[in-house]
Amino acid sequence: MTAAPAPLAKGWPVLIRRELWEHRSLWMAPLVMAALYLVTCLITSGFGQNRASGGPLHVEGSPILFAQLMFTSVLFALMSIVIFFYLADCLYAERKDRSILFWKSLPVSDTATVLTKLAVALLIVPLGLYVLAFVTNLVAFGILYLRVHNDGLLGQFVTWDTTGWLRLNGVVLVYVFILALWYAPVAAYQLLVSAWAKSSVFVWTVLPPLVLIFGERLVFGTWHVAWILRDRLGINIAGVAASGRATRAAFGPRGLFDGIDIVGLLTAPAMWIGVVVAAGLVFGTMRIRRYRDDT
Amino acid sequence: MTTIIEARGLTKVYNGTRALDGVSFTVAAGRIVGLIGPNGAGKTTALKSILGLTPFEGDLRVFGKNPYADRYSLMQEVCFIADVAVLPKWLRVSQALDYVAGVHPRFERARAEEFLRKTDIEMHKRVRELSKGMVTQLHLALILAIDARLLVLDEPTLGLDLLYRRQFYDTLLNDYFDKERTILLTTHQVEEIENLLTDVIFINRGHIALDSPVEGLAERYVQLNVRPDQAGRARELQPFYEREIFGRIAMFFEGRSSEELVPLGEIRTPSIADLFVAKMQGAPA
Numbered sequence: 001m002t003a004a005p006a007p008l009a010k011g012w013p014v015l016i017r018r019e020l021w022e023h024r025s026l027w028m029a030p031l032v033m034a035a036l037y038l039v040t041c042l043i044t045s046g047f048g049q050n051r052a053s054g055g056p057l058h059v060e061g062s063p064i065l066f067a068q069l070m071f072t073s074v075l076f077a078l079m080s081i082v083i084f085f086y087l088a089d090c091l092y093a094e095r096k097d098r099s100i101l102f103w104k105s106l107p108v109s110d111t112a113t114v115l116t117k118l119a120v121a122l123l124i125v126p127l128g129l130y131v132l133a134f135v136t137n138l139v140a141f142g143i144l145y146l147r148v149h150n151d152g153l154l155g156q157f158v159t160w161d162t163t164g165w166l167r168l169n170g171v172v173l174v175y176v177f178i179l180a181l182w183y184a185p186v187a188a189y190q191l192l193v194s195a196w197a198k199s200s201v202f203v204w205t206v207l208p209p210l211v212l213i214f215g216e217r218l219v220f221g222t223w224h225v226a227w228i229l230r231d232r233l234g235i236n237i238a239g240v241a242a243s244g245r246a247t248r249a250a251f252g253p254r255g256l257f258d259g260i261d262i263v264g265l266l267t268a269p270a271m272w273i274g275v276v277v278a279a280g281l282v283f284g285t286m287r288i289r290r291y292r293d294d295t
Numbered sequence: 296m297t298t299i300i301e302a303r304g305l306t307k308v309y310n311g312t313r314a315l316d317g318v319s320f321t322v323a324a325g326r327i328v329g330l331i332g333p334n335g336a337g338k339t340t341a342l343k344s345i346l347g348l349t350p351f352e353g354d355l356r357v358f359g360k361n362p363y364a365d366r367y368s369l370m371q372e373v374c375f376i377a378d379v380a381v382l383p384k385w386l387r388v389s390q391a392l393d394y395v396a397g398v399h400p401r402f403e404r405a406r407a408e409e410f411l412r413k414t415d416i417e418m419h420k421r422v423r424e425l426s427k428g429m430v431t432q433l434h435l436a437l438i439l440a441i442d443a444r445l446l447v448l449d450e451p452t453l454g455l456d457l458l459y460r461r462q463f464y465d466t467l468l469n470d471y472f473d474k475e476r477t478i479l480l481t482t483h484q485v486e487e488i489e490n491l492l493t494d495v496i497f498i499n500r501g502h503i504a505l506d507s508p509v510e511g512l513a514e515r516y517v518q519l520n521v522r523p524d525q526a527g528r529a530r531e532l533q534p535f536y537e538r539e540i541f542g543r544i545a546m547f548f549e550g551r552s553s554e555e556l557v558p559l560g561e562i563r564t565p566s567i568a569d570l571f572v573a574k575m576q577g578a579p580a
Contacts, residue, residue: 014397021390022383099383102434104348107370108398290366293349 011108015116016124022093023086026120030129033078034136037071041143062161064144065168068137072172075133076126083121087190088201090117091289110290114191114282121187122180130176134169178265185274186232188281195288232274297324299445299477300345304353307340314340316501317353324444325474327491330481331571332498338481341498342449345479346375357445371400374438375447382430384423388416395437407440410470428459435463439471446471448480452487460484464491485568495567497574504574513564517553519546521560529559536577547573 094100197204300322347366497505534546
């Protein structure tokens with residue numbers, strides 16, 4: 001009488017596509033940025049000529065790799081902003097326009113819905129942008145090479161470094177996964193707020209941490225929460241370490257993954273405490289989407 | 296006959312108000328049941344409970360399952376249109392088809408496309424670009440292409456003009472309904488669905504006021520139009536509701552034989568709409 005529940009795997013592709021249909025900035029903003037970068041490569045080689053005429057630039061390692069790293073970093077910085085807005089909106093908009101009643105009329109569990117949104121924010125979009133950065137960097141190199149390879153002075157900077165290139169892309173890829181784990185509790189917290197807040201999602205996202213920070217300061221006179229959040233949001237551990245290590249890995253005379261302490265990051269208690277917190281928050285988000293009835 | 300929905304002592308309390316107060320009813324396969332009641336009577340609460348969208352007290356089984364605990368698997372058997380305006384504005388028609396095709400194992404895309412071809416809806420349009428009537432047509436196209444066994448409609452034609460409303464119910468009856476399928480619907484516009492329904496459930500202030508197959512109504516209820524000079528004699532037979540129409544008094548009786556009433560005036564079978572008004576405004580049975 002009852003059909004077997006549709007295997008979750010069958011629905012995944014369309015659940016992910018649905019997120020990209022609704023939140024077009026997830027892919028449009030990075031694409032626009034990549035296009036702008038390529039256009040810049042096309043039109044700025046002239047400026048380089050003037051600059052280079054002052055004498056050979058002193059650049060450590062490969063300037064091409066440096067440019068690739070810069071572009072990748074800027075792309076991922078843009079991504080963090082776009083994903084912040086995505087996470088704030090993704091479980092709130094469906095309640096605001098009551099389309100949750102349509103989504104819930106289909107055999108898609110709340111678990112699948114919430115996990116899809118988490119995966120889109122932490123893996124799908126970062127991996128997509130990784131591929132975008134990879135391709136854009138290759139095209140940009142091609143453009144620059146064609147423009148300046150006959151120029152003796154500039155041509156010496158536009159050289160290909162296979163080892164450095166592999167190392168850079170390898171390190172960035174590893175960081176995509178490490179950062180997915182590191183930021184999981186942040187993303188999960190945003191999902192919880194998005195599923196819970198009746199209005200003013202952004203206020204509800206920012207207010208509780210601020211209350212905790214200043215509450216702690218007033219009551220205990222300490223700043224522990226502030227430090228924990230600072231580290232978690234990547235001003236310390238994740239962001240700086242990532243870009244610093246990636247830079248060293250790209251330019252340093254070492255092996256492919258020498259620059260990063262993967263084992264150290266993956267065995268850090270803070271990493272796994274964060275993952276456990278994230279699991280709790282995701283569970284809470286599923287319960288809220290499931291049991292809340294405010295339509 | 297297979298029982299699709301079985302409610303026993305279904306109760307739902309919102310902030311101290313009993314939206315549903317120990318309601319019991321059953322819905323059998325192959326029926327078209329109208330759940331009819333004034334605003335705030337508990338209709339939508341009952342539907343939400345059946346769809347697993349809200350927790351409840353009491354016993355409620357849909358296809359033998361607890362809808363609140365098994366919403367996910369239940370939604371393979373059940374379709375619903377909760378409201379006319381719930382398709383998200385950003386969704387394109389083609390995306391709506393892609394999505395339902397991707398997640399629903401019983402969706403037959405070609406059927407939805409065939410239905411849409413008969414309308415003015417274009418595949419690349421977004422929901423926000425469609426008229427309210429077209430949005431309902433789109434939703435209906437999705438629902439018709441799903442081989443579900445229970446369809447729940449909550450005010451599916453609210454805010455639509457007469458043409459769309461008529462078309463909606465015609466399509467439902469001709470293209471969707473068969474003896475295997477069951478439809479449960481609520482609406483304010485009782486007149487429009489009178490001929491559609493096989494069963495009616497009247498609900499008022501969280502209680503069931505009437506639960507009957509439509510064919511049984513004629514035997515149970517009689518409307519008598521009497522001249523005022525006959526009114527006294529008619530009242531002795533205890534009508535549960537009366538009202539004046541064009542100088543006559545329409546009285547509504549339950550459980551009285553035609554033979555008793557014929558000498559007093561003109562008798563007829565009350566329409567569901569009239570019966571509803573009589574039941575809601577008459578003394579509580």
